[in-house]
Amino acid sequence: MRLSSPLSPLGLFLAALAGGACAHASGDPGRAPHAIAAPAPPAWLDELARRYDGEYRALGLETRMFSPEQWWRVATPLLARDRGFTVAEAGRSAEGRPLRHVAWGEGATRVLLWSQMHGDESTASMALADLFRFLGEHPTHPLVERLRREATLHFLPVMNPDGAARFQRRNAQGIDINRDARALASPEARALKSLRDRVRPAFGFNLHDQRVGYRAGDSERGVAIALLAPPYDASGGVNPVRARAIEVAAVMRTALEPYIAGRIARWDDSFNPRAFGDLMTQWGTSTVLVESGGIEGDPQKQVLRKLNFLALAAALDAIASGSHAGTPQALYAGLPENGEVWPDLLIEGGVLAAPGVAEARVDLLVKFEHPLLGHGGEIADVGDLAGARARRVIDASGLFIVPIAGPGAAGAGASGSPPAPPPIGPGEPARFHLSRDPQGRDIVWTLAEDLDPAHRYPATVGERAGETLPPGF
Ligand SMILES: [Zn+2]
Structure with a gap:
């Protein structure tokens, strides 16, 4: 079931207005046939990107394979109470590792973010550590002030620590936690569900990695990041809960467009009654699935980590300010779907x-x-x-x-x-x-078996069009 670009006349007008002033997407052959141009991202985002390496990136997570204990060694010093954080145990994994609930903010709009439900999908966990550093160390940044005042952020980071310890998808019981939202057979799924029931978040972020081989639509370009506002039932309809998620996903696309235009896709939106994103939407939380794919030349996904940080910052700002409302849904619906998966x-x-x-x-x-x-x-x-x-x-x-x-x-x-x-x-x-x-x-x-970095591919091999690192990285 596809979305059919539901767009009001006002939305169309705004989109055309914004698109006309933006050079990023014009002439990009990767755009879907009826896509509209993305408007310029918020002005402060560029400065956030420039300051990221020196001021926001959490140090100690330079490779994408890390143990949950290593992640918490990096995160814990960033989560001091005098920086506005609380940390509480939210359960234990199948092997007894702690699942921790981090909360920050004083505002009325509640947001829940969870990462690494699949243990080998670590990109967003690194970005959440960056977000903790940003929130804690820059209390007078206008975005941090706005988020603190308007929102309360709840996190369940590295929520499959047993899988993360082995860098494997499933938990120690062999269960795919993202197919356990209905049965709740795993302690990790139960911890997430009970946290959701306690917090009752208006917005949710379901943070994953996807296969590197995915192409954007029918293009040859690899997908850097795929987004999804999951359906709440098999009809594929759009109710107000899902409409808000679509708006937030559109905001994230807008933030990412200057860096990875043509390499942002839409994840398959068929309904899965066992998956957390779908059921979170059904339970009333406007949920966005973020799937980090791959960028050639970024083997440790450090560029993707930064893009996750920037996209989340833009999304949280839009949620805190309410500015997601009225964002043209066509910015989301017009994304190419995840296409073929190319072998390596x-x-x-x-x-x-x-x-x-x-x-x-x-x-x-x-x-x-x-x-x-x-x-x-x-x-x-x-x-x-x-x-x-x-x-x-x-x-x-x-x-x-x-x-x-x-x-x-x-x-x-x-x-x-x-x-x-x-x-x-x-x-x-x-x-x-x-x-x-x-x-x-x-x-x-x-x-x-392993490619020797000193013995690069022969000269007959070129990078695929558009597969190089984005500008500024
Ligand atoms: Zn996943």
Whole structure:
């Protein structure tokens, strides 16, 4: 069920007015056919972005894989009571790790933000630590004053700490917490539900990461951030609760547009009666799902973290001031949907030269456990893959694909025989040279499961259009 760009004549007029003054989106080939141009973001956002690295970024979270304990070591000093924070235990995880409820602010509009419900989706947790630093260390910033006066912010950060400890999606019971909003079988889901019932927030933010391979609509551009105002039932209708979420999502798009125009998408909006975003909306909380995807050249998602911080700041400001009201819903409805998921790496047209096997001309598809880092490579397919598309393509015509042995491979160091490379086939570790000779002596490029940062992709590979870091990063 799609939204059909519900837009009042006044909204259309305002959108046209604002769009005419904005250069960011004009002529962008990635826009959906009937999309309207995004208006300029709030004037203070640019200064927030400029000051971010020096004044707001929480130090000690420079890589995206961290333990929940490490996150709390960074966050706890930022959450002093004299900075306006309260921290209370909101439950325990399946393995007994504490779930903590952080609250800040004195205003009437209650907002609930929860992060890392999926343990390997850590981008927004880093951004929440930044938000804590911003709120606590800059009490006289006009935005902080406005938020304190008008809103009360409630947080359940890193709410799947057992999953986070293993950097895995599910909790220690094997439950996907975002499919547990109805059954409430996991203690983490129960903690979130009971916090929601106590706080009764008007607004909610459901903070996730999505697969790096998603394309924006039918374009070739990777999705940096996807947004969703989840439906409250299978009709896909828009009631006042969901309308407010759509407005807030539109505000977030406006804030992000100068940085990642054409790389913002809309998450699939079919109703899921087990998912928290959908049920939160049904329970009366205007909820926005934020899915951080990937930006090439940002392997630790530090750019995406900053974009999360900026988008949340803009959203919270709009909520506190009420300025989300009247934001054209078409700014949200006009976003391209999350499109195809592209695999990570395609080696096109090499000659496979594996020991003891006849040579063959093949294409090779590789997927990575950590796609932005190029770590944990595994063969996904081999053979005639003409027409396949991937985040990166290496033209291997004229080159041999020569499998190489891994550490501890059979035969290594034994009776002088060379170690045996793994077979080439789906599910096998991706270990091979691209070489000008079938013996693998004149090497052009090597993948040994993990991409060696000193051994970058060959020159035949270009960055996809629009995949570079946004301006100012
Ligand atoms: Zn998720």
